[in-house]
Amino acid sequence: MLRKLYIATLALGMVATSAIGQEKQLTAESNKGGIVLTSADKDYQISLNGRIYMDGVHYFDDATDLSSDASISDIRLGTSVKWGQWSAKVNVSFGNDEVKIKDAFLRYNYATNSIFTVGNFFEPFGIEGSASSKDLRFIGASNMTEAMGIGRSIGLGYTYYTDKFYGSTGVFAGSVDNHNKGDQGFSTTTKLVYTPIVNEKVTFQLGGSFTYRIPEANGFDESLNDDDYNREVVLAAGPEHKFLNADIQHARTDMRYNFQSMVLSGPFMLQAEYTKTKVTRDDDYVSRLMKDNPYWTHTATGGYAWPTVPGDYPGWYGELRDIETKAYYAQAGFLLGDNYAYDSASAYIKRPKAGSYEFLIRYDNTDLNDIDGTYFNGAYGPADLGAALGGAGNMSIQGGKSESYSVAVNYYLNDNVMFRLNYSYMDVQNQVYPLDEKIGMVKARVQVNF
Amino acid sequence: MKNFNVKNLLAGVLILSGIGFAGCEDDTPDYNPYNNYKTYPLKELSAEAKAVRDYVKADAVIAHRGSTFWAPEETEAAFRWARNMGADYLELDLQRTSDGVLLALHDGNLQRTSNIESVFPGQDDYPVSRFTLKQLRELDAGSWFNIDKPENARSSFKGLQICTLEDVLLIAEGMKVKRNSLNQPYYKVEDGSETIDLKASTGVFVFVVDDKDNGNRPGIYAETKEPYLFPNMEADLAVFLSEVGWNVTDSPKVIPTTVGKVDVANTKGRFILQTFSRESVVKLEKVLPGVPKCMLLWEDESAGYVRPSNSIESIAEFINFSVEYNCHIAGPSIAGNPNKYPELTEPWMCEMYHRAGMIVHAYSFDTEDQLRKYNGDYFYAGVSRFDDPARAISGDFQYDVNPNMFIDGGFTNLTDLSMKYQKRSVDETAQDVFETLGYNL
Numbered sequence: 001m002l003r004k005l006y007i008a009t010l011a012l013g014m015v016a017t018s019a020i021g022q023e024k025q026l027t028a029e030s031n032k033g034g035i036v037l038t039s040a041d042k043d044y045q046i047s048l049n050g051r052i053y054m055d056g057v058h059y060f061d062d063a064t065d066l067s068s069d070a071s072i073s074d075i076r077l078g079t080s081v082k083w084g085q086w087s088a089k090v091n092v093s094f095g096n097d098e099v100k101i102k103d104a105f106l107r108y109n110y111a112t113n114s115i116f117t118v119g120n121f122f123e124p125f126g127i128e129g130s131a132s133s134k135d136l137r138f139i140g141a142s143n144m145t146e147a148m149g150i151g152r153s154i155g156l157g158y159t160y161y162t163d164k165f166y167g168s169t170g171v172f173a174g175s176v177d178n179h180n181k182g183d184q185g186f187s188t189t190t191k192l193v194y195t196p197i198v199n200e201k202v203t204f205q206l207g208g209s210f211t212y213r214i215p216e217a218n219g220f221d222e223s224l225n226d227d228d229y230n231r232e233v234v235l236a237a238g239p240e241h242k243f244l245n246a247d248i249q250h251a252r253t254d255m256r257y258n259f260q261s262m263v264l265s266g267p268f269m270l271q272a273e274y275t276k277t278k279v280t281r282d283d284d285y286v287s288r289l290m291k292d293n294p295y296w297t298h299t300a301t302g303g304y305a306w307p308t309v310p311g312d313y314p315g316w317y318g319e320l321r322d323i324e325t326k327a328y329y330a331q332a333g334f335l336l337g338d339n340y341a342y343d344s345a346s347a348y349i350k351r352p353k354a355g356s357y358e359f360l361i362r363y364d365n366t367d368l369n370d371i372d373g374t375y376f377n378g379a380y381g382p383a384d385l386g387a388a389l390g391g392a393g394n395m396s397i398q399g400g401k402s403e404s405y406s407v408a409v410n411y412y413l414n415d416n417v418m419f420r421l422n423y424s425y426m427d428v429q430n431q432v433y434p435l436d437e438k439i440g441m442v443k444a445r446v447q448v449n450f
Numbered sequence: 451m452k453n454f455n456v457k458n459l460l461a462g463v464l465i466l467s468g469i470g471f472a473g474c475e476d477d478t479p480d481y482n483p484y485n486n487y488k489t490y491p492l493k494e495l496s497a498e499a500k501a502v503r504d505y506v507k508a509d510a511v512i513a514h515r516g517s518t519f520w521a522p523e524e525t526e527a528a529f530r531w532a533r534n535m536g537a538d539y540l541e542l543d544l545q546r547t548s549d550g551v552l553l554a555l556h557d558g559n560l561q562r563t564s565n566i567e568s569v570f571p572g573q574d575d576y577p578v579s580r581f582t583l584k585q586l587r588e589l590d591a592g593s594w595f596n597i598d599k600p601e602n603a604r605s606s607f608k609g610l611q612i613c614t615l616e617d618v619l620l621i622a623e624g625m626k627v628k629r630n631s632l633n634q635p636y637y638k639v640e641d642g643s644e645t646i647d648l649k650a651s652t653g654v655f656v657f658v659v660d661d662k663d664n665g666n667r668p669g670i671y672a673e674t675k676e677p678y679l680f681p682n683m684e685a686d687l688a689v690f691l692s693e694v695g696w697n698v699t700d701s702p703k704v705i706p707t708t709v710g711k712v713d714v715a716n717t718k719g720r721f722i723l724q725t726f727s728r729e730s731v732v733k734l735e736k737v738l739p740g741v742p743k744c745m746l747l748w749e750d751e752s753a754g755y756v757r758p759s760n761s762i763e764s765i766a767e768f769i770n771f772s773v774e775y776n777c778h779i780a781g782p783s784i785a786g787n788p789n790k791y792p793e794l795t796e797p798w799m800c801e802m803y804h805r806a807g808m809i810v811h812a813y814s815f816d817t818e819d820q821l822r823k824y825n826g827d828y829f830y831a832g833v834s835r836f837d838d839p840a841r842a843i844s845g846d847f848q849y850d851v852n853p854n855m856f857i858d859g860g861f862t863n864l865t866d867l868s869m870k871y872q873k874r875s876v877d878e879t880a881q882d883v884f885e886t887l888g889y890n891l
């Protein structure tokens with residue numbers, strides 16, 4: 001429903017834009033490499049924007065073969081329109097032969113620092129999770145953000161900021177990428193950042209984000225015609241999402257907490273985030289029991305029936321308890337040729353000036369395991385060995401653990417072009433890939449945006 | 451576009467292209483069993499466990515349920531035949547009656563291998579554990595075979611009864627059920643006397659020395675089922691084996707043997723435990739340590755185990771578990787007609803079983819082709835190791851073909867065929883053995 005509302009609103013906005021455009025004489029000019037058409041009274045402005053990511057990655061794999069390749073991982077074209085206090089943006093990605101709607105929203109600037117947004121846009125969660133990939137320090141986000149960050153959703157948001165305070169909140173109703181049948185999800189996400197020190201010498205920031213989510217339906221369960229219990233949360237990151245991949249089925253709710261901190265001082269930067277997730281789970285045991293009927297079998301002592309009550313299901317297959325995962329990273333940067341500058345509108349770092357080099361190191365620790373059972377041949381049994389050997393199940397989630405050490409160099413050729421080079425060493429532990437322990441990867445990117 | 455630096459742009463392009471080209475290189479061997487079976491981390495049996503493993507007779511011919519091909523399985527006829535044919539082990543499946551008697555029967559109920567529908571109408575799907583030994587002795591466990599396999603039917607199979615574990619041990623020791631001239635069995639009575647009236651008896655057979663016994667003394671290879679079906683049966687088995695002198699760790703009795711004949715019953719490898727159940731093997735290791743054990747492997751294990759058993763991870767996990775609980779023998783299934791079981795005895799799999807110190811007893815053999823395949827003859831130009839122990843590999847397979855890639859013994863439905871394959875002498879043909887034992891057409 002919200003998706004339809006947003007499309008209608010956006011269409012109306014565009015029609016209005018055209019109408020204004022027909023009445024006013026526009027002047028073309030170049031701004032940071034892009035073309036901007038501006039009306040004489042500066043009240044109306046339209047610009048074209050785009051992006052190209054040319055990537056190469058080479059894996060030094062351990063046992064499992066990973067696909068080293070070169071690719072155009074993102075091509076993006078879009079338009080931004082601004083008229084008075086209103087603005088709109090449409091941005092479509094064509095990377096890797098897929099067409100995806102990215103930013104697509106209508107925005108109302110109630111005041112310079114008080115903004116309402118409706119459409120498809122980033123949910124405000126963490127530092128990396130709310131930032132565009134072009135502004136990230138490394139090629140791609142940390143494993144923490146890749147696994148637990150949220151990205152864009154369709155919704156309505158409000159952002160308020162001052163020099164020292166940044167607050168953003170919103171209600172959202174699922175992703176434009178979800179084409180499964182069943183009800184869309186719901187989420188509410190809030191980010192609050194306080195920057196007690198902001199001056200030319202030092203910027204110090206602390207913040208936190210919280211999101212409460214009902215995951216999107218994954219289609220209908222065929223036997224019960226039910227979408228309520230067919231929802232999943234997938235937390236995945238790293239090379240081909242192999243070694244870090246937690247697929248949490250039967251999800252009911254999904255809560256995530258993020259704490260962030262950043263220090264900028266001249267050419268030095270420190271940034272760290274911690275994220276914890278908690279997914280509650282449930283299943284429709286009553287319907288399953290009604291469908292199955294208690295199964296009777298003869299035994300030495302007379303007879304044995306299973307299941308006889310809904311509680312027999314979790315008793316045998318394992319309880320669908322809450323799943324908790326956690327991750328954090330810390331990174332440090334050094335700029336050669338510029339100093340780090342803080343942007344209070346985004347609560348993040350401004351792009352360094354042309355000709356700057358940036359050197360970075362990062363440590364990331366991502367733990368997608370929540371295990372309380374005994375592992376046998378690809379599945380879990382209860383912690384009690386006897387029960388596990390008897391064949392009972394356990395609903396532990398083994399998404400893998402990793403520690404990653406990364407270094408990066410960025411060269412900002414100008415306002416539109418930058419070169420990136422990353423090396424990461426990933427120490428992985430995943431029972432699905434028992435032979436893989438140490439993965440190395442070199443990534444390079446030529447990044448163009450205008 | 452000020453500060454445009456061509457040198458830096460070129461450097462960037464070069465880095466990117468270099469990585470692209472490097473990406474085309476295949477830097478790591480493919481992750482498949484064939485590249486990893488030799489190095490995949492495995493636990494290994496301890497020296498103590500290996501000593502127990504060595505109790506087991508080499509190149510064991512294990513008579514699967516006595517025979518499923520020539521006679522009604524797990525009956526006196528099948529086991530007497532297998533003994534006289536020369537099998538090293540008589541294989542059986544253990545179940546327990548409602549009055550606590552350990553029984554040799556494969557299926558969970560008696561529908562396939564008896565006339566239970568007629569004897570106990572409406573109870574034909576009941577498990578064995580619902581009946582007493584006396585009730586089970588009312589059943590005809592032989593006639594079904596004559597209908598199922600008319601080409602191997604014998605009139606004397608009619609009326610054969612279910613065997614207990616004790617019966618099979620006594621057959622292995624050279625005994626047979628005492629019968630009258632009408633071929634009716636004698637049962638023990640509470641007061642120590644004998645009777646042919648089942649109702650007036652305990653249901654336990656009376657045994658006498660088998661006048662047709664040819665001196666072979668095979669061991670026993672007994673399979674326990676999932677413990678939830680028969681709680682504490684492992685403990686019952688341990689007590690029983692000690693009582694009858696078949697527990698090798700507990701003053702085993704001397705069973706007289708004949709030189710030149712099978713003598714396994716008088717060795718420390720006289721009794722081998724086998725099971726598919728991990729729960730059972732843990733219990734067996736607890737109550738019968740020091741007795742050789744075989745961990746059987748099937749395509750999919752019980753409910754909680756989702757990975758197919760033929761992956762390298764699964765094989766390794768199976769081995770590591772087996773080693774942890776001192777299973778000396780891997781018991782994987784083999785492919786091929788007539789059973790079309792899953793293939794869990796590929797050369798690389800056998801190499802892994804052996805690397806852990808285990809020996810391989812695969813199941814179950816019905817054809818010469820299977821015997822040749824799993825003994826590796828096709829790598830040696832069709833020459834069997836029983837023809838030529840020093841046989842040489844014929845052909846350039848470009849990988850390390852070696853004796854560790856093949857089996858050490860097998861469960862066979864045709865002991866006669868396995869004996870012939872191993873070039874072992876037999877007294878008579880399969881059919882003649884039946885005639886000698888008195889099982890007439």
